[in-house]
Amino acid sequence: MPCLQVYVKGGDSTKYIKDPIHGYIKINNFELSIIETRPLQRLRRIKQLAGSEYVYPGAIHTRFEHSIGTMHMAGLMAETLKDLGVDVVQLSRLQGLLHDVGHGPFSHTFEPVLEEICGLSHEDMTQKIVKETEIADILSKNGFDPAEVADYSIGRGKTRYQNQIIRSPFDADKLDFTMRDSYHTGAGYYVDAYRIAYNLGIIDNSLGLNIKALPTLESLLISRLLSFRSIYFHKTSRAAQVMLTRAMKIVSDKLEVEEATKDVEKYLQLDDYTVWNVIRSDPRTRNIFEDLANRRLLKVAYEDVLYRREGDLALLEKKSIVESIRDEIADRSGVPREEIYIDTPLLRTLPVEDISSEIIFFSSEGEGIKRVNADEISPIIYQLRRTVMSTLRVYTRKENVEKVKKASEEVFKGRSSFYYRVSY
Numbered sequence: 392m393p394c395l396q397v398y399v400k401g402g403d404s405t406k407y408i409k410d411p412i413h414g415y416i417k418i419n420n421f422e423l424s425i426i427e428t429r430p431l432q433r434l435r436r437i438k439q440l441a442g443s444e445y446v447y448p449g450a451i452h453t454r455f456e457h458s459i460g461t462m463h464m465a466g467l468m469a470e471t472l473k474d475l476g477v478d479v480v481q482l483s484r485l486q487g488l489l490h491d492v493g494h495g496p497f498s499h500t501f502e503p504v505l506e507e508i509c510g511l512s513h514e515d516m517t518q519k520i521v522k523e524t525e526i527a528d529i530l531s532k533n534g535f536d537p538a539e540v541a542d543y544s545i546g547r548g549k550t551r552y553q554n555q556i557i558r559s560p561f562d563a564d565k566l567d568f569t570m571r572d573s574y575h576t577g578a579g580y581y582v583d584a585y586r587i588a589y590n591l592g593i594i595d596n597s598l599g600l601n602i603k604a605l606p607t608l609e610s611l612l613i614s615r616l617l618s619f620r621s622i623y624f625h626k627t628s629r630a631a632q633v634m635l636t637r638a639m640k641i642v643s644d645k646l647e648v649e650e651a652t653k654d655v656e657k658y659l660q661l662d663d664y665t666v667w668n669v670i671r672s673d674p675r676t677r678n679i680f681e682d683l684a685n686r687r688l689l690k691v692a693y694e695d696v697l698y699r700r701e702g703d704l705a706l707l708e709k710k711s712i713v714e715s716i717r718d719e720i721a722d723r724s725g726v727p728r729e730e731i732y733i734d735t736p737l738l739r740t741l742p743v744e745d746i747s748s749e750i751i752f753f754s755s756e757g758e759g760i761k762r763v764n765a766d767e768i769s770p771i772i773y774q775l776r777r778t779v780m781s782t783l784r785v786y787t788r789k790e791n792v793e794k795v796k797k798a799s800e801e802v803f804k805g806r807s808s809f810y811y812r813v814s815y
Contacts, residue, residue, distance in 0.1 A: 408459055412571050416463045421481075421533050422488065426459070428529070429659055430492050430520050434458055436662035440572060441497035442631035443622060445686060447576035450622075454491050454498060457571055462487035465556050465563035467588040472552075475593060479553055482543060485535070486557045489526070489544040490564055493517030495658075496639070496666040500632045504639045509652045514545040516658060523655045555598035560750055561587050561608055569614055576622055580614040583607050592753050594762055599751035602763055608750075609771045616780070620696075624736050624782050630688040633732050633786060638676040638683075642669050689732060689786035693799035697781045716802060720785065723798035731795060732786040737779065 406423055408416045418426065425431060434455035443450040465487030469480040493516030495501030505511050518541040521527065527537035542548040546558025557564055566584035573580040587608060590601035600608060622628070639646065646669060651657040671680040682688065713733050721728040750772060752763040766773045783803075787795040 410456065410460060410463070412460055412567070412574060413463050416459060418462075421529070422462070422484065424529050425485075425488060425526060428525050430524050430526060431455065431458065431488070433659055433662055434491065434494070436664050437494055437496060437498055438663055439498060439568070440576070440622070440628070441500045441635065441663070442628045443576065443625070445631045445688065446625050446627045447578075447622070449575045449577060450572070452571065452575045454494050457568055458488055458491050460567040460571055461490060461557075461563045464566045464584060464588060467585065468556055468563055468591055471589055471591045472593065477552075477593060479556075482535070482540070482553065483556045483563075485530075485540050486543050486553075487563050487567075489517065489521055489540065490557050491517070492520050492526075492544075496661050496663050497632075497635050500635045501639060503636050504643060504648060505652070507640070508643055508648050511652055516652065517541070517545055519652075520655055520658070524659075551596050552593050552598045559598055561600065561611060563588075565611070565615065569611065569618060572618060572622060573614070578618065578622055580618055582611050582614050584611075587611065592755075592760070594751050594753055594760070597751050599753045599762075602752045602754045602768070605752060605769060609769060612771065612775055616775075619736075619780070620782075626691050626694065626784060627688060629734055629736060629782075629784065630690070630786055631683060633734055634679055634683055634689060635670075637732070638670045638679040639666060641675050641679075642666075642673045645669050645673060687789075690789050690792050691784050692787050692792045692795035693783075693785040693803065695783045695803070697783060719802050720795060720798045723801055724791070724794040726787060726791045726795055726798075730787055730791060734784045734786060735781050737781045 404420045406418045406420075408418060410416050432455070435453050437454045438444070438450075439452050439454055439457050440447075440450045462484045465483040466480055469483035473480055491513070493513040495505055495513060495516070499513075502513060505513065505516070521530075521541035521544060522537045530537045530540055539548065543553055544557065546554040546562075548554050556562060566582065566587060569580065569582050570584055572578070573582075586604050587600065590604040590607075592599045592601060643649075646661060646666060647657060648661075651661060667680075670676045671684075713735075717728060717731050717733055720726075720731055724731075750765040752765055752768065754761045754763055766776070785795060785799045
């Protein structure tokens with residue numbers, strides 16, 4: 392049985408999508424017309440958690456169902472604001488529906504390819520696709536400015552609280568993927584997303600949360616941290632992702648990545664299936680394909696989980712440091728440099744674009760609305776705001792593990808205060 396089914400209510404413009412996370416999700420004809428476009432249907436062919444299926448067999452859900460779920464959550468959040476006299480429900484639902492439309496094949500695994508070759512992100516492609524495909528025509532016919540919707544879809548519009556529907560510590564995107572990824576992996580992290588959605592307010596043009604929902608937000612932030620450790624940053628998932636990214640970089644000429652970012656028609660042809668076929672057929676990457684197809688994944692030779700303050704992040708940007716360390720490990724181990732992979736996935740434990748930004752809480756008890764400083768009422772938020780988690784791993788082929796392990800231990804001895812980052 393498919394994850395999503397559409398039910399039509401006779402004589403009505405309302406449709407219902409049966410979703411495993413949210414139950415029945417209402418959609419109108421306007422939204423359905425966007426869902427049926429090529430850019431949205433393409434998301435059916437892009438896995439949400441590429442690589443995680445090697446650890447969690449159920450993690451084969453797609454960006455498509457996540458986009459539907461995020462639309463639903465964004466709408467619920469906006470309904471709460473509507474009760475306050477701010478009617479942005481349809482715009483918010485569009486934000487949720489379109490926020491991931493620019494993802495490349497294998498989701499975030501493609502991001503380093505896009506960044507290295509073109510200096511772009513999937514968010515840049517989201518804006519381009521919203522403005523340059525049939526989506527723009529549908530938006531215009533229904534009274535929406537495609538450029539404005541494109542900006543809000545990635546949280547870069549003119550109104551702060553509207554951006555925060557899709558880009559904040561408790562946005563619709565995070566609420567949906569935390570629940571959805573936990574469900575499909577079986578990780579079991581529970582988040583009461585609806586309590587957050589029903590306790591929003593607007594304080595000084597920013598999205599605020601009623602202090603009554605503080606424990607729920609703390610639970611969300613902790614669940615997110617645990618999800619990154621056990622799902623997104625799992626050593627085996629990352630091994631598969633590292634291999635996929637390396638393969639896509641090698642065949643980027645055949646994929647015409649640079650050309651595709653300039654021509655959305657070409658970009659829309661890139662999905663998990665088309666890229667997988669290229670990796671399989673190209674002699675340069677056939678060995679990687681065979682290893683992935685038969686679950687012969689890279690092995691961890693060295694690992695260290697690092698927690699540091701935000702100010703230490705500068706070192707993470709120094710790719711030259713990582714390259715020199717890779718060379719040193721290769722020299723000490725005698726293993727070819729191209730068979731050594733350094734991976735340091737990075738997580739800001741409190742997801743805010745600007746770490747100095749305040750999470751706004753409010754209390755409606757007593758007289759009027761009172762603004763509350765999050766740091767003063769939550770030691771959890773206080774610590775998460777100031778901490779960054781990075782998992783440093785050195786991968787290699789199984790037969791090289793012992794040699795690379797010994798060399799890595801020698802290289803990293805006494806360097807625990809440093810961060811390293813590599814665009815693998």
